[in-house]
Amino acid sequence: MKLVTSSVFYPGAGAHVAHPEQVLVDITLGLLAVAQSSGAGEADRAAVRMGLEAARAHLTLHRDVLERFRREPAAALRERISEILSDAVCRAAREVFAFARRHQGLALCLDLVVITPPEVFVAHVGEGRVYMIRDALVHQLTVDHAARLGPALTAHVESLCLQVCEGDRLVLTGLCHRAFEGAELRRILAQRDVHELGPALRAGLPERLGLTAACARVGERGAQASGTSRLELLAPMELFRHCTRAELRAVAQATRPWRRPEGTVVFRQGEPGTRLFLVLEGAIDIVRDGRHLVTLEAGETFGEMAMLDEPERSATALVREDCELLLIPRAAFFSLLQSDPALAVKILWNMNLRLSANLRSTSSRLAVLERRLREA
Numbered sequence: 001m002k003l004v005t006s007s008v009f010y011p012g013a014g015a016h017v018a019h020p021e022q023v024l025v026d027i028t029l030g031l032l033a034v035a036q037s038s039g040a041g042e043a044d045r046a047a048v049r050m051g052l053e054a055a056r057a058h059l060t061l062h063r064d065v066l067e068r069f070r071r072e073p074a075a076a077l078r079e080r081i082s083e084i085l086s087d088a089v090c091r092a093a094r095e096v097f098a099f100a101r102r103h104q105g106l107a108l109c110l111d112l113v114v115i116t117p118p119e120v121f122v123a124h125v126g127e128g129r130v131y132m133i134r135d136a137l138v139h140q141l142t143v144d145h146a147a148r149l150g151p152a153l154t155a156h157v158e159s160l161c162l163q164v165c166e167g168d169r170l171v172l173t174g175l176c177h178r179a180f181e182g183a184e185l186r187r188i189l190a191q192r193d194v195h196e197l198g199p200a201l202r203a204g205l206p207e208r209l210g211l212t213a214a215c216a217r218v219g220e221r222g223a224q225a226s227g228t229s230r231l232e233l234l235a236p237m238e239l240f241r242h243c244t245r246a247e248l249r250a251v252a253q254a255t256r257p258w259r260r261p262e263g264t265v266v267f268r269q270g271e272p273g274t275r276l277f278l279v280l281e282g283a284i285d286i287v288r289d290g291r292h293l294v295t296l297e298a299g300e301t302f303g304e305m306a307m308l309d310e311p312e313r314s315a316t317a318l319v320r321e322d323c324e325l326l327l328i329p330r331a332a333f334f335s336l337l338q339s340d341p342a343l344a345v346k347i348l349w350n351m352n353l354r355l356s357a358n359l360r361s362t363s364s365r366l367a368v369l370e371r372r373l374r375e376a
Helices: 042-061 063-071 075-100 184-191 197-203 228-234 245-253 330-339 341-375
Strands: 003-010 023-026 031-037 108-116 119-125 129-134 137-140 158-163 169-174 211-218 256-260 265-267 275-288 291-297 316-329
Touching (some): 003 023, 023 211, 031 211, 042 063, 063 075, 075 158, 108 211, 119 129, 129 184, 169 184, 184 197, 228 245, 265 275, 330 341
Antiparallel strands (some): 003 211, 031 108, 108 119, 119 158, 129 169, 256 316, 265 316, 275 316
């Protein structure tokens, strides 16, 4: 798949102006990177350059692994690339930490994205944002957190890997997302291609603010669909019955797309539960203690209990047929509910109905079992 990249830079005229070195695009590595400092002085600019170059140098050192994965994706190589990306951030952290010891107060946010179709790898530290746009729906791939490069020798790296499709776009916005209100940023991202994104973002920002961003499109622009089909799949799901189209779009934008081949383990029995899953395509087997319980197909959801109290998974979920899932992290789920009380009532009520139905079914089966035991 062809990769089309672009970088966005507008300096701004305020106290916290942007600088071109905050954005790094290296198409030979499939690399997009954005780093931003809490300050705007020369030391901050030097730290940004240092962090980005340290990360790129580490990725360049392992270019052969990236090339092998592009030719023949394999599970072992996928794990290796995830490690390499995390190590690249840790290397940047060490460089910036050593520099920050001579320049107190330095702290960087850093986002790295390596696109190796058919998959994309993300490493994230801080409050920058990484978005994926698919089927006219905007998915936020990263979660804001307080960790930074600079204050410590190591860094807490949030990382993930997911499959990309023809027409997907990846956008790293740095910290400029703070300047947009409500859904305005998502509207711009959904409607603009990589080369149109800069002017569209700039038009929505106050004149004094600077802007840096990196973006890429996988394959041809025309491959992007309208998003209607995905909303059509969400609408009949029990969890989202009675939701309006606007509410369904909000749900879809809180998700992350996740494609996995036959035989993949989604989660294992006994693991902590932190995500809810929606089945768009394919089939999922639910297995407990080695015994098959049920097969879930398109239009069904699983993992709801993880949204309530982060319990241990009561069963294992296996991909029976190549599938496309939408996953909702617990933090994103609660953010969605807090942002729209009407939507929260609908979803929580439907969850309550489903859990009550499951409890009644379990009670009925236990009653039958108890009767059989007495008769025996």
